[in-house]
Amino acid sequence: MIPPLIVRRARELGLKILGVTDHHCVENVRAVQEVAEHHGITVLPGMEVQTREEVHIVCLFDDLEQALGWQEMIWSHLPALPNREEFFGAQYVVDSTGDYIRTNERLLQTSTDLSFEEVLALVAERGGLAIPAHVDRSRCSLFANLGMIPLGVKLDGVEISRNISPGEALQKFPALKGLGLVQSGDAHRLEEMTNCTRLRVEHLTVAELGWALRGENGRSVEVIGQR
């Protein structure tokens, strides 16, 4: 998953927008942006956050500055422990060609001490977009770990995994009715990248994505199946 190959795959799939959302880290976003820029593909900086209930939330921002500030805050909510490469793999920071720059030694494959609601509120405060990830998954998901959408929580939309269709998801989780759905692959490998989510927006910004999820201002989102 080095930047040139990610962008090459994105072009093969006809993607116009990518979210780079590593687990608790934004250090490789810029490298992907540098390659994607040449091909007119927008890369939204972001991060997949793991709440203290072990729920994954995709957090997206408009610019790298916001994302870096977010990273600093998130790191202060992670335990100050070193990574264990033999279990979690090495955490490399690379340049736009994929060449090694350095290793991130911090333990990232763990939970923050922030609750589901706290992460949603913090993202909103910073003008970002929070999308509960792969909500149909049997682990690390809103429905598996919390059983249901918490009372009083207003979601714009959720992500469903590659293993379920929107129809199946609505049947299995009726609470999803009326919420925007995206299916983005949660790609940890090139072959997991997908092109099934069609956005109708005027600009590729977080605000527009929010409108699309909520079906506001003529913006919309639809999961259309792989092409």
Add this chain to the structure above:
Amino acid sequence: MTVKEILEVLSLKVLAGANLLDKQVTGGYASDMLSLVMAGAKAGNIWLTMQGHPNVAAVASLLNLAAVVVTESSPVDPLTLQRAEENGLPVLTTPLDTFSTAARMAALGIRGTRD
């Protein structure tokens, strides 16, 4: 065996539902994944979890559980306790981990739901 009898032997602390400790306990269930609890726990069970999220009170009430024990002195959201009081659910806490708590309850004769 009632919730009160269990909490006295195990020295559990009561955070909510202090007036409802006479409930009979039908068995025990331990899980931190609420979807599994919804599928597996039975009415009258005592539920052990390190989760203090407000949905814990919602799920426990839904299933008519006898009580929830939050283990390892995990943080319990004030909203969880509020919901618990509103729904007549005892919420207890212990500094012990889930396994140790379950082991002690088993020693008192509390059996697992599927055992």
